[in-house]
Each structure stands twice: as C-alpha cells, then as structure tokens.
Amino acid sequence: xxxxxxxxxxxxxxxxxxxxxxxxxxxxxxxxxxxxxxxxxxxxxxxxxxxxxxxxxxxxxxxxxxxxxxxxxxxxxxxxxxxxxxxxxxxxxxxxxxxxxxxxxxxxxxxxxxxxxxxxxxxxxxxxxxxxxxxxxxxxxxxxxxxxxxxxxxxxxxxxxxxxxxxxxxxxxxxxxxxxxxxxxxxxxxxxxxxxxxxxxxxxxxxxxxxxxxxxxxxxxxxxxxxxxxxxxxxxxxxxxxxxxxxxxxxxxxxxxxxxxxxxxxxxxxxxxxxxxxxxxxxxxxxxxxxxxxxx
Numbered sequence: 001x002x003x004x005x006x007x008x009x010x011x012x013x014x015x016x017x018x019x020x021x022x023x024x025x026x027x028x029x030x031x032x033x034x035x036x037x038x039x040x041x042x043x044x045x046x047x048x049x050x051x052x053x054x055x056x057x058x059x060x061x062x063x064x065x066x067x068x069x070x071x072x073x074x075x076x077x078x079x080x081x082x083x084x085x086x087x088x089x090x091x092x093x094x095x096x097x098x099x100x101x102x103x104x105x106x107x108x109x110x111x112x113x114x115x116x117x118x119x120x121x122x123x124x125x126x127x128x129x130x131x132x133x134x135x136x137x138x139x140x141x142x143x144x145x146x147x148x149x150x151x152x153x154x155x156x157x158x159x160x161x162x163x164x165x166x167x168x169x170x171x172x173x174x175x176x177x178x179x180x181x182x183x184x185x186x187x188x189x190x191x192x193x194x195x196x197x198x199x200x201x202x203x204x205x206x207x208x209x210x211x212x213x214x215x216x217x218x219x220x221x222x223x224x225x226x227x228x229x230x231x232x233x234x235x236x237x238x239x240x241x242x243x244x245x246x247x248x249x250x251x252x253x254x255x256x257x258x259x260x261x262x263x264x265x266x267x268x269x270x271x272x273x274x275x276x277x278x279x280x281x282x283x284x285x286x287x288x289x290x291x292x293x294x295x296x
Contacts, residue, residue, distance in 0.1 A: 012232075013228060013229040013232035013233045014229070014233070014237075014241065016225045016228050016229050017225065017226065017229035017233070017238065017241050017242075018241070019225055020221070020222035020223075020225035020226045020229065021222070021241075021242070021244070021245050021248050022248065022252075023217045023218075023221050023222045023225070024217070024218055024222045024245070025097065025101075025245070025248050025249045025251075025252035026217050026252060026256070027047075027213075027214050027215075027216075027217030027218030027219075027222075028092065028097055028218065028249065028252065029097060029252045029253060029255075029256035029257055030210070030213065030214055030217065030256070031043045031047060031089065031214050031218070032089075032092050032093075032097065032257060033256070033257065034207075034210060034214075035093060037199070037202050037207070038198045038199045038200075038202050038203060038207065039197070039198045039199050040089045040090050040092075040093045041086070041089075041090070041193065041194040041195075041196075041197035041198045042194055042195065042197075042198025042199060042203070043089060043194075043198075043211075043214070044085055044086050044089040044090075044190065044194040045190070045191045045192075045193075045194025045195045045198060046194075046207065046211035046214070046215075047085070047089075047211060047214045047215050047218060047219075048082060048085050048086075048183070048186065048187050048190055048191055048194070049187055049191045049211075050211050050212055050214075050215035051183065051215040051218065051219040051220065052180070052183040052184050052186075052187040052191075053215075054215055054216070054219065054220045055179060055180040055183050055184075055219065055220070055223075056180050056183075056184060058180065058220070059177040059179070059180035060177075060180075061177060061178075061180040061181035061184060064177060064178070064181060066170070070169065070170050073166040073169040073170040074166070074170040074178070074181065074182065074185070075185060076162065076166040076170075077162075077163060077166035077167050077169075077170045077178070077182045077185075078181070078182040078183070078184070078185025078186045079185065079186060079189060080159045080160070080162040080163040080166060080186075081159075081163055081179075081182045081183055081185075081186040082183075082185070082186020082187065082189055082190035083155075083156070083159040083186070083190070084104075084156045084157075084159035084160050084163060085186070085190065086190045086193070086194065087152045087153070087155045087156035087159060088100065088104060088152075088153065088156040090149075090152045091103075091104075091149045091150070091152035091153035091155075091156060092149070092153075093149060094146035094148065094149035095145060095146055095149035095150055095152075095153055096250070096253050096259045096260075096261055096265070097249045097250065097252055097253035097257065097259060098246050098247065098249040098250025098251070098252075098253055098259075098261060098265075098269060099135055099145060099150075099153070099246075099250075099261065099265055099269065100149070100153040100156075100249070101153075101245055101246040101249035101250075102131065102135065102246035102249075102268070102269040102272045102273070103132070103135055103136075103150060103153035103154050103156075103157060103272075104153050104154075104156045104157040104160060105157065105243070105245070105246060105272060105276055106128060106132060106154060106157045106272065107154075107156070107157025107158050107159070107160040107161040108157070108160055108161055108164055108276075109124075109128055109272070109275060109276050109279060110128075110157075110161060111161040111164060111165070112279050112280070113125055113128075113279055118282075120282055121279065121282065123278065124274075124275040124276075124278045124279040124282075125275075127271045127272070127274055127275035127278070128271070128272055128275040128276075130268070130271050131268040131269065131270075131271035131272035131275065132268075132272070133268075134264050134265070134267070134268035134271075135150065135265065135268045135269070135272075136150050136151075136154075145265075167182070170182065179223070183219075236280055236281055239276075239280035240277050240280050240281060242276075242280075243273050243276035243277040243280060244273065244277075246269050246272065246273055247269070247270075247273060250266075250269065
C-alpha cells in the first residue's frame with residue numbers, strides 16, 4: 001500500500017470520528033440551551049424517547065433473542081444507559097460542558113486502569129487523580145465547580161463504566177443492535193421519570209423538531225459514524241481520538257453556550273485527557289475497553 005493510499009484509508013475514518021464527536025457535543029449544547037424551557041429532566045425524556053425510537057426503527061430489537069444468562073446483564077445495561085443520559089444532563093445544568101464530559105470520562109478510565117498493574121499505569125492514575133482534585137471541589141475553592149453537578153457527572157461516569165461491562169456480556173451475540181433494546185429498557189424507566197420532573201406547563205408540539213434534532217445529533221448520526229470508524233481504525237487509535245472529547249465539549253460550550261473555563265479547569269481537564277490517552281496507548285492487548293457514545 002502506498003503512503004498516499006494509507007493516508008486516505010486512515011484519514012477518512014478519523015474525519016468521520018471527529019464529525020461524530022462534534023455532532024455529540026453540538027447535540028449536548030443544543031439540549032442545554034433548552035433547559036430553561038422544560039428543564040433538564042424534560043429534555044432527557046425527549047432525547048432518550050426519540051433516540052430510542054430512531055434506534056428501534058434502525059435495528060428492530062424485537063427480532064433479537066437473548067440467552068437466559070444474558071438477560072440480567074441486558075437489564076443492567078439498559079438501566080446504565082438511561083442513567084448516564086439522565087445524570088449527565090442533570091450535571092450540565094450547573095457544570096460547564098467540557099468539565100462535565102471530563103468528569104464523566106473518569107468512569108471508563110477507571111475501568112481501563114483497574115486491570116493494570118504495570119508501573120507506567122500509575123502515571124495515568126496520578127494524572128487522573130490530579131485532574132479530579134482540581135475539578136472537584138474537595139475542600140478547596142480552586143475551580144468553583146458546583147459540587148452537586150460535579151458529583152452527578154461522576155455518577156454518569158460510573159454508569160458509563162457499568163454500561164461497558166454489562167454491554168460486553170449482553171451484546172456478545174447481537175453487537176450494535178443490542179443498543180436499541182438497551183435504550184428501550186432505559187427509556188421505560190427514565191422517560192417517565194424525566195416527564196414527571198419536567199416543566200409540564202411548557203410542553204408543546206413545537207419542541208418535537210428540536211427534540212428530534214437532539215436525538216439525531218446525540219445518538220443516531222454519531223453512533224452510525226462511530227461504527228464506520230470502529231471498523232476501519234485500530235482500537236487504540238479509536239480510543240486515543242475519543243479521549244479528545246472533553247476538549248471538544250469545552251469548545252462547544254464556549255461557541256454555543258458562552259461558557260468560560262478558568263486556567264486551572266483547562267489544566268485539570270488536560271490532565272484527564274492525557275491520562276485517558278496514555279492508558280489507551282499503553283493498554284495491554286487483552287484488555288478490551290471501547291467506549292461508544294450513546295450517553296449524551
């Protein structure tokens with residue numbers, strides 16, 4: 001293979017993945033801009049409900065058959081998927097988008113590092129802890145991050161880690177189509193919950209196109225694009241590029257929401273990005289942790 005053809009074969013999936021991440025963060029910014037209308041729980045219900053509908057139309061989950069030992073992981077997978085959507089949207093009510101995504105990334109990062117015992121892995125642990133120390137208000141006022149919002153983002157990260165663990169077990173036979181059924185399980189719990197805690201007086205049919213746009217930007221479009229990139233990029237390249245997502249979220253918040261970050265917040269977020277990137281590049285080949293973005 002010539003150098004030019006190699007660049008073309010790698011460059012296109014990288015571009016596709018960057019578009020997917022841009023779409024996800026654009027969808028999150030659009031969702032946050034609508035919080036004053038029906039609240040974060042209402043937007044979560046709208047996004048999760050419509051996103052589930054789109055995924056069910058694409059993958060037709062009613063055709064899937066699961067073995068008995070896969071059913072409990074499937075239920076946990078669906079609850080984790082719905083939970084990380086719900087908690088993430090609650091967190092960005094009071095936390096800048098980039099900071100929330102960086103805090104959420106600590107879930108899969110902790111999962112990836114949990115199986116590591118090599119000396120170099122402690123470097124990534126130290127960087128992640130350093131980033132958390134300055135992003136979470138742990139008895140100091142360096143970052144001025146809302147404590148409740150920060151804990152909700154960390155909770156979303158914990159749900160993401162559970163989503164990865166249970167998803168690998170539940171989706172062993174059906175792959176990406178499992179997301180549709182998992183999303184349906186999550187929607188059955190978190191859509192009614194979101195509606196119950198939303199501003200019901202402000203619901204109207206005019207929100208439907210915006211909700212559909214959020215669902216497409218946050219799940220249908222990026223999920224499809226990520227599947228293209230996953231099949232054409234090495235897992236480590238995919239994971240390394242995904243680690244840039246907190247920075248993309250921060251820029252999305254600045255461009256579309258007028259958010260600002262302090263220097264310490266930028267440095268703390270950079271520490272988490274480097275920790276995620278480093279753990280991906282030095283991960284043992286038998287450890288399979290590949291985050292898939294259906295959380296936002």
